Amino acid sequence: MKTRVITAIVALIIFVPLLIIGDIPLLVLTVVMAVVGISEILRMKHRFFISAEALLSFLGVIVITLPKDVWNSMPFQINSNVIFYIIVFLLLLHTVLSRNHFNFDDAGTLALAIVYVGTGFHYFFQADNKNLATVMFGMLIVWITDSGAYMVGRAIGKTKLAPKISPNKTWEGSVGGSVVAVILVPALFTIFHWLPAYSFIELLVFTVILSIAGQLGDLIESGLKRHYGVKDSGNILPGHGGILDRFDSMLIVMPMMAVLGILN
Known part of the structure; x- marks a missing residue:
């Protein structure tokens, strides 16, 4: 219980000021939390964090988490949906190149996990940004x-x-x-x-x-x-x-x- 209380206090000391400040500091924290969230799913699936599927998952969740303003400010108006599709395609391609180390079910699980975690944190930041x-x-x-x-x-x-x-x-x-x-x-x-x-x-x-x-x-x-x-x-x-x-x-x-x- 003591550990639980100490963790809660420390987390609130960090989290609440960033919630009030918002903008870039909160966005950085939000992206970090999204990456940690997807890493927890990779951990549950016993996937190495330096594997191809892990790196694609990290990139994918960052792409989904970032607000539209970030993408609109980039050259050539890069579309996050297009980048996400490319990541899903690469996950599917990895099922071919990995020789059964990584299969279609794995690709589907990680694609869904990216949407689940990334969308949740995307709108968390958007809510605070409003x-x-x-x-x-x-x-x-x-x-x-x-x-x-x-x-x-x-x-x-x-x-x-x-x-x-x-x-x-x-x-x-x-x-x-x-x-x-x-x-x-x-x-x-x-x-x-x-x-x-x-x-x-x-x-x-x-x-x-x-x-x-x-x-x-x-x-x-x-x-x-x-x-x-x-x-x-x-x-x-x-x-x-x-x-x-x-x-x-x-x-x-x-x-x-x-x-x-x-x-x-």
């Missing part, structure tokens, strides 16, 4: 839902939510976490006018959707770890696991915010 209130809206929903689900689950949780994927989660905790988020988040943002463009009802609807999306993101990452037989995605955060362990919900919530039009 304004601090926007990114905090998504983050508070995740944090309050997680805390509420833990407390309600501990108190009255009996019915397992997904016993084969995450045995400790219950339906009672899941519903309770969303209820707590729906009560607190729209009220806070309405009272303090942190997102004045949206009415209380709109914030309420957004919170319901994003709270559920965040819990699904948690289950997706739990399923990933269960598939590869690991307890944590990594060990970069002592007591907390890896980057994917800490940002699993965010990787789904931030793109969902874009789908809902909040990041426009």
Whole structure:
């Protein structure tokens, strides 16, 4: 517990100021987190970080994570989608050149992982780049839902939510976490006018959707770890696991915010 608390304090001391500053310092941190996230999936697949597939995965997740402004400022208007396709093509070509060391399933897994991790961090930066209130809206929903689900689950949780994927989660905790988020988040943002463009009802609807999306993101990452037989995605955060362990919900919530039009 002591290690967990110390790690959380150090992480917040680094993370919160960069979140407030935004711009290039936060972009650098976001790209680093995305690269670490994809490295955790490579680690689960027992792939060397200096292999061709790893280097292509690192490049791919950077390409997806970088904001459009970066690509628009480059000569010849380089399109990130085109670069991503080239990377996928090279992964497929690697299945031919590697002599069964790297197969089609491996290429598909890494291509999907690049989209999963890169898109999540891309929209995380975009949310903060819009304004601090926007990114905090998504983050508070995740944090309050997680805390509420833990407390309600501990108190009255009996019915397992997904016993084969995450045995400790219950339906009672899941519903309770969303209820707590729906009560607190729209009220806070309405009272303090942190997102004045949206009415209380709109914030309420957004919170319901994003709270559920965040819990699904948690289950997706739990399923990933269960598939590869690991307890944590990594060990970069002592007591907390890896980057994917800490940002699993965010990787789904931030793109969902874009789908809902909040990041426009």
